[in-house]
Amino acid sequence: SQKIEQNSEALNIQEGKTATLTCNYTNYSPAYLQWYRQDPGRGPVFLLLIRENEKEKRKERLKVTFDTTLKQSLFHITASQPADSATYLCALTHGGYQKVTFGTGTKLQVIP
Amino acid sequence: NAGVTQTPKFRVLKTGQSMTLLCAQDMNHEYMYWYRQDPGMGLRLIHYSVGEGTTAKGEVPDGYNVSRLKKQNFLLGLESAAPSQTSVYFCASSFGLYYEQYKQYFGPGTRLTVT
Numbered sequence: 001s002q003k004i005e006q007n008s009e010a011l012n013i014q015e016g017k018t019a020t021l022t023c024n025y026t027n028y029s030p031a032y033l034q035w036y037r038q039d040p041g042r043g044p045v046f047l048l049l050i051r052e053n054e055k056e057k058r059k060e061r062l063k064v065t066f067d068t069t070l071k072q073s074l075f076h077i078t079a080s081q082p083a084d085s086a087t088y089l090c091a092l093t094h095g096g097y098q099k100v101t102f103g104t105g106t107k108l109q110v111i112p
Numbered sequence: 113n114a115g116v117t118q119t120p121k122f123r124v125l126k127t128g129q130s131m132t133l134l135c136a137q138d139m140n141h142e143y144m145y146w147y148r149q150d151p152g153m154g155l156r157l158i159h160y161s162v163g164e165g166t167t168a169k170g171e172v173p174d175g176y177n178v179s180r181l182k183k184q185n186f187l188l189g190l191e192s193a194a195p196s197q198t199s200v201y202f203c204a205s206s207f208g209l210y211y212e213q214y215k216q217y218f219g220p221g222t223r224l225t226v227t
Contacts, residue, residue, distance in 0.1 A: 032214055034214070034215060034216075041221075042220065042221070043116075043204075043218030043219055043220055043221055044155070044204075044216075044218050045218070046215040049214065049215050089155065091155075091216075093214050098143070098160065098162055098208070099157065099160070099170070100145065101157065101171070102147075102154050102155040102156075103154060104152065104154035105154060
């Protein structure tokens with residue numbers, strides 16, 4: 001069956017350290033992989049998108065990698081800040097680019 | 113630009129009642145989506161549309177119907193509400209035509225409780 005797994009429900013990290021979140025998938029052939037941020041009571045907000053033929057993408061303190069052989073994406077936040085505390089969702093674009101399936105998310109807490 | 117708006121923000125229904133959730137976007141997006149979000153389940157796709165007049169089933173379509181009569185609006189209907197449909201509903205839209213345009217813009221959500 002198809003499955004998207006994010007490494008843990010919650011991740012606590014000290015301010016200033018690099019947070020690394022994992023997204024693993026099975027039985028999908030995604031065209032794109034996306035990462036979103038969701039704050040309590042709000043809708044998800046888009047952060048980064050990476051294509052199947054791209055290895056790495058960066059945006060300011062954010063970096064995402066995509067390994068289609070391992071069927072895994074890693075999402076890094078460098079120099080983490082308390083304001084980075086939120087739930088982070090990975091999502092796969094598949095089904096002829098029309099469908100998007102989300103993982104259950106990882107709740108990140110950055111401790112001052 | 114207002115982006116993606118959803119109406120209403122909150123609603124309480126009794127079992128068996130019907131209602132329609134309205135999603136509107138002012139970004140001229142082709143693709144629109146309805147999701148529900150439940151604790152521990154993440155976002156699950158209910159129905160989606162790849163253009164005006166088109167709709168398709170997502171992962172959890174049972175008990176819901178949709179319509180996309182105008183490009184900017186996507187309606188989600190519950191014909192006979194059940195307690196299992198208690199959830200937070202999110203609408204999203206995207207250009208859906210090329211690479212970065214597949215990123216989705218989400219509305220603020222509708223919190224629905226069915227008693």
